[in-house]
Amino acid sequence: MSAAKTVLLCGVGGQGTILAADLLARAALAAGFEVKVSEIHGMAQRGGAVTTVVRYGESVGTMVADLGETDCIVSFETTEALRNIGFLKSGGYLLVADETIKPLPVACGRASMPANARQKLEDAGAVLIPAHDLAVEAGNAKCENVAILGALESQLGFGADLWQEVIAGRVPQKTIEANCKAFDLGLAFANQG
Amino acid sequence: MSVQLMSGNEAIARGAWEAGCTIGVAYPGTPSTETMESFATYEGVYAEWCTNEKVAVEVGVGASAAGARVLSTMKHVGVNVAADPLFTAAYTGVNGGFVILAADDPGMYSSQNEQDSHFYAAASHTPMLDPSDSSEALAFTRSAFELSERFDVPFMIRSTVRVSHTKTPVEAGEKINYEPKPYEKNAAKWVMMPAFAKPRRKVQLQRIRDLEEWAEECPFNRIEKKGSEVGIVCGGAVYQHVVDALPDASVFKVGLSWPLPKQALNDFANSVDALFVVEEGSEYLTKQVASLGVNVSEFPAELPRDGELSPGLIKRAFGIDAPEHMDSPDDVPGRPPALCAGCPHRLVFKELSRIKAIVTGDIGCYTLGALPPLASMDTCIDMGASVSMSHGFELALAGRDHAPIVAVIGDSTFGHSGLSSLITTVYNKGAGTVCILDNRTTAMTGRQGNPFNGVTLQNRESRELDLVGLVSALGIQNVTVVNPHDAKAVRNALKVATKEQADDLSVIVFKAPCVLLHRERKPYFFVNGDCRSCGQCTTLGCPALSKDADTGLAAIDSAMCIGCGQCAQYCGFGAIEQIPASSMNGGAR
Numbered sequence: 001m002s003a004a005k006t007v008l009l010c011g012v013g014g015q016g017t018i019l020a021a022d023l024l025a026r027a028a029l030a031a032g033f034e035v036k037v038s039e040i041h042g043m044a045q046r047g048g049a050v051t052t053v054v055r056y057g058e059s060v061g062t063m064v065a066d067l068g069e070t071d072c073i074v075s076f077e078t079t080e081a082l083r084n085i086g087f088l089k090s091g092g093y094l095l096v097a098d099e100t101i102k103p104l105p106v107a108c109g110r111a112s113m114p115a116n117a118r119q120k121l122e123d124a125g126a127v128l129i130p131a132h133d134l135a136v137e138a139g140n141a142k143c144e145n146v147a148i149l150g151a152l153e154s155q156l157g158f159g160a161d162l163w164q165e166v167i168a169g170r171v172p173q174k175t176i177e178a179n180c181k182a183f184d185l186g187l188a189f190a191n192q193g
Numbered sequence: 194m195s196v197q198l199m200s201g202n203e204a205i206a207r208g209a210w211e212a213g214c215t216i217g218v219a220y221p222g223t224p225s226t227e228t229m230e231s232f233a234t235y236e237g238v239y240a241e242w243c244t245n246e247k248v249a250v251e252v253g254v255g256a257s258a259a260g261a262r263v264l265s266t267m268k269h270v271g272v273n274v275a276a277d278p279l280f281t282a283a284y285t286g287v288n289g290g291f292v293i294l295a296a297d298d299p300g301m302y303s304s305q306n307e308q309d310s311h312f313y314a315a316a317s318h319t320p321m322l323d324p325s326d327s328s329e330a331l332a333f334t335r336s337a338f339e340l341s342e343r344f345d346v347p348f349m350i351r352s353t354v355r356v357s358h359t360k361t362p363v364e365a366g367e368k369i370n371y372e373p374k375p376y377e378k379n380a381a382k383w384v385m386m387p388a389f390a391k392p393r394r395k396v397q398l399q400r401i402r403d404l405e406e407w408a409e410e411c412p413f414n415r416i417e418k419k420g421s422e423v424g425i426v427c428g429g430a431v432y433q434h435v436v437d438a439l440p441d442a443s444v445f446k447v448g449l450s451w452p453l454p455k456q457a458l459n460d461f462a463n464s465v466d467a468l469f470v471v472e473e474g475s476e477y478l479t480k481q482v483a484s485l486g487v488n489v490s491e492f493p494a495e496l497p498r499d500g501e502l503s504p505g506l507i508k509r510a511f512g513i514d515a516p517e518h519m520d521s522p523d524d525v526p527g528r529p530p531a532l533c534a535g536c537p538h539r540l541v542f543k544e545l546s547r548i549k550a551i552v553t554g555d556i557g558c559y560t561l562g563a564l565p566p567l568a569s570m571d572t573c574i575d576m577g578a579s580v581s582m583s584h585g586f587e588l589a590l591a592g593r594d595h596a597p598i599v600a601v602i603g604d605s606t607f608g609h610s611g612l613s614s615l616i617t618t619v620y621n622k623g624a625g626t627v628c629i630l631d632n633r634t635t636a637m638t639g640r641q642g643n644p645f646n647g648v649t650l651q652n653r654e655s656r657e658l659d660l661v662g663l664v665s666a667l668g669i670q671n672v673t674v675v676n677p678h679d680a681k682a683v684r685n686a687l688k689v690a691t692k693e694q695a696d697d698l699s700v701i702v703f704k705a706p707c708v709l710l711h712r713e714r715k716p717y718f719f720v721n722g723d724c725r726s727c728g729q730c731t732t733l734g735c736p737a738l739s740k741d742a743d744t745g746l747a748a749i750d751s752a753m754c755i756g757c758g759q760c761a762q763y764c765g766f767g768a769i770e771q772i773p774a775s776s777m778n779g780g781a782r
Contacts, residue, residue: 012528025198025360035198036326037360040302046561047736048530061437063359063430066505068518083525086518103528107739108566108731111526124519 004034004057007152008065010084011076012101013047019170020074020145021052024152026166028056031158038063047104049080074152076131076145077101078117085124093155095190096121097131097148127151127190134185140175143182150186160187199363201356204327205266205294206231207363208334212290213371214262215239218249220609221638222268223303224357225296229266230641233650240650242641245576245609246271250278250293257291257347258383260374262338266294269310270575274610279347280317281385284393286345286400288374290338293319296352299474300501303637305556305575307499309475310351314451318397320404321349322413323428323450327361333413333448335366342374344400344407351450353473355430355501405452413448416461423511424465426458426482431473431502438504439511447478455485462487471510473502532561534737535757537677537705538630541601542567543733543763544683548691550599550626551586555579555611557603558637558707559630566734570601577602577610583625584618597691599626604660605635605643612663618698619667626690627700630677631660632707640709664700671699678705680762708755715756716772720747723768730760730769 007024011017018039025037033056040050053065065087072093075081081096088094098118105111114120121128134147146167153163164180171179199207205228209217217240219229233240243249246267253265267275272295282291295310314321322337324330330352337348381389408414420441427435428447435444445461447453462468467490470479474497483489496502496510505515532539542562545552546569554560554570555578563570572582583600590598602611607629615627634648635641642648647657665672671694675686683703690699726745731738737753738760740746747768749760761769 013530029196029198029362034362035360037198038355039358039360040354046530046533046558047528049528060361062434062504063355063361064434064501064503066503066515068516069505079525079528083521083528086521088519090517102739103526104531104734104736105529105565106526106742107736108734109728109740109742109745110565112524112742113526114522114524120522 004055004060005072006065006070007054007072007074008051008070008084008087009054009074009076010049010051010080012080013050015076016145017050017052017076020149021054023146023149023166023170024054025056026170027158027163028054030162030166033057034060036060036063049083051084072152072155074148076148078121079103079114081121081126082114082117088124094121094124094126095148095151096126096128097144098128099132129186129189131186134189135182138178138182138185140178140182143175143179146171146179147182147186150183151190153183153187154190160184196362196364198360199327199331200227200358200360201324201327201330201352202226202228202358203231204330204363205334205350205352206235207365208331209264209292209338210235210238211331211366211368212262212335212338213369214264214290214292214338216253216256216261216263217241217266218243218252218256218263219266220244220246220249220271221635221641222271222296223638224298224352224354225266225268225271225294226638226641228294228296228357229650232264242643242650244644246275247277250275250282253291253293254278254282254285257287257289259288259376261289262371263289263291264294265291267296268304269295269297269308270304270306272310272313274576276313276317279313279319282347283317283319284385284390284397285383286396287341287347288376290341291347292334292337292341292350293347294350294352296354296357298354300354302354305573307474309477310349311450311475311477314349314351315477315481318401319347319349319451320344320449321351321451323351323448324356325429325432325446326356326359327363329448330356331363331365344404346400351429353430359430401452405455408449408452408454409457411449411454414454414457415446415448417444417446418464419443421464422466424461424468425471426461426468426478427471428478431471434502434504434507435471438507450478451481453481453485458482458485458487471496471502471507474499529564530561531564531734531736532558533708534735534753535708535755535759537632537703537707538562539567539733539735540680540683540759541628541630541677541703542569544680544687545569545599545601547684548597548687550597550691551595553579553582553586553598553600555600555602555606557606559601559603562601564734566732576606577614580611580614580627581617583627584614584621584623587623587625597626597695599628599687599691601628601630603636604629604631604633604645605641608644615664616667619669624696624698626687627698629660629700629702631702631704633704634707634710636707636709640707660702664702669698669700671697672702674702674704676705677703678757678759680759708757716774716777717751717754717756718749718758718761718769718771719751720749721768721770723766725766725768727765729763729765733760733763735760
């Protein structure tokens with residue numbers, strides 16, 4: 001694979017992975033990179049598992065992620081992190097929102113949740129981020145995805161100023177402050193960790 | 194205009210607009226849908242949803258004949274529906290440029306098959322362009338209109354989900370000043386009866402020779418010369434995977450996928466030790482290239498014949514292993530999509546499951562009624578097939594004991610092709626029950642308008658078709674409209690139709706808007722202390738409902754519950770209650 005960086009964002013339909021991917025792509029573009037963002041629409045929107053891939057670099061070929069070749073996995077949910085863990089490259093960054101959503105087969109008693117999910121993620125070197133708490137602290141629970149992007153920035157180095165500008169240009173006016181604060185809290189969390 | 198991120202679909206729309214295309218016709222279908230939605234937002238264009246893809250292409254041929262530049266967009270299976278006019282439009286040719294997008298879905302993210310639209314281009318003798326990213330999608334589409342006029346034939350753009358739904362940087366251009374062509378009556382060109390079609394076939398054959406000659410110099414094909422050991426022929430999104438997977442290989446990038454340039458491909462093949470064709474879930478390109486006398490080599494290892502490709506899968510075919518990686522644990526449960534909380538389709542499937550009906554299904558959100566725990570669908574093939582297949586079931590099971598046969602079809606799908614199926618049943622005095630799930634929108638593809646909700650693509654004034662009046666006018670006596678959120682009403686309507694009217698044809702219109710249309714939330718429901726762990730409520734498959742793995746006690750996620758009250762009707766113990774409306778205020782959620 002080329003030197004382009006691959007970030008795979010995954011979660012459950014409706015969690016805001018597409019907005020997060022869009023913000024990430026805009027930030028990479030603002031940082032002067034070529035960018036590709038690959039989304040899957042359709043059936044996946046009805047509460048199913050979703051993945052979006054963002055690739056950026058001097059030049060970008062493929063728009064998909066491959067087993068063992070993904071630089072960063074950003075999961076909005078613990079089970080989805082386990083589902084996609086095979087994509088992570090050796091030494092890659094695994095960022096997981098500390099949140100678990102039962103899939104429907106589990107909710108109606110036809111399947112079980114994976115055993116020791118948190119432990120397995122910790123063993124895999126995952127950074128578990130209390131994204132919900134950080135968003136609430138920032139003043140808006142819906143800013144969870146931006147708090148996660150803040151933590152991801154610890155691996156990207158685009159610069160907080162660039163991010164603030166990208167966020168302000170994309171989210172609704174009245175949520176700019178909370179989103180920017182959520183970003184800062186996420187970044188601070190990752191840097192402490 | 195500065196560089197901006199655009200999806201392939203948005204770029205195709207932009208390219209069409211820049212080329213002076215003023216008319217857009219389509220039926221929505223993933224992954225093509227946003228193309229027409231985006232085109233509709235440009236100034237000075239007319240765009241509409243048609244009842245189906247055949248109609249769309251025919252409207253397009255008419256508008257082209259009259260001198261306008263026209264864009265028609267559809268998903269791969271839509272091309273099947275449009276195939277009839279497509280094959281003959283490749284005889285008549287065009288007046289104003291006519292471009293048709295076929296968006297394929299290898300990997301079947303949102304489709305019933307993964308057919309390759311290239312075969313339609315070759316079979317119908319319609320030239321086809323394969324962009325690899327949004328920048329090419331814009332450029333190819335923009336050129337396709339002029340080429341369509343130059344060669345007097347519609348041009349197809351072939352995309353896949355990874356081109357249509359990938360955003361890449363695009364430098365948009367300016368709109369050209371296109372002067373619509375004058376219309377001149379010319380029966381020999383436009384009336385395809387044998388006397389005129391035979392000479393048009395000769396015209397077509399000459400055009401194919403012209404296109405083959407142009408293909409040799411076509412600027413959309415490109416050779417990227419690197420090493421001389423391995424040469425790869427590929428196009429579309431697969432090209433992007435190839436350049437990452439095999440950085441040392443020389444590449445013949447196919448931009449014009451039909452017709453292929455015989456001489457250029459043979460020259461390329463002769464410049465490398467071994468030539469391979471890499472394509473996704475298809476043999477189109479491999480066989481076409483081989484038919485030009487090129488020796489196509491076998492992969493050292495296997496390249497998957499189904500699903501999407503990735504750089505990794507291409508590397509595997511050349512014997513390069515995946516890097517070391519962790520494996521996903523075996524016990525990760527699946528997360529299939531589900532009908533939304535409050536979906537008006539849910540109780541229809543619950544009740545069909547109770548009466549153990551044979552349910553012929555159709556294409557839309559409601560196909561999810563096939564999944565557990567509802568699991569109440571027997572078949573799903575293509576748009577409109579629910580109604581015609583139920584007629585087939587009735588014919589084959591006549592005179593034998595059988596479960597009630599019920600067709601389930603959405604409002605938009607009924608308009609697409611269910612109506613002609615229903616006419617067949619009426620005409621032949623067939624029996625059975627047809628349920629039209631009228632959720633007032635085309636939900637699956639993102640809530641587009643359709644003839645039965647009277648909403649049009651550009652919010653122009655419309656006429657909302659009277660579904661009940663239409664069905665009644667066919668001569669069907671048993672037509673009822675039922676609120677699908679009312680379990681007793683649903684049960685009763687199905688009972689009457691499948692028992693009392695078992696020997697007759699019945700239509701039940703289950704009418705209630707899709708929950709995503711208004712996103713209106715009523716006070717949510719909760720499970721009180723009377724729950725006896727019977728599990729009845731969780732057989733509804735509502736994402737807001739769950740049962741505890743140990744105690745079996747039910748619970749409702751208040752953040753997901755929209756207050757539809759469907760589940761409360763199935764609780765025999767009064768354990769599901771609604772919070773008072775007063776407690777909704779002040780951010781109760």
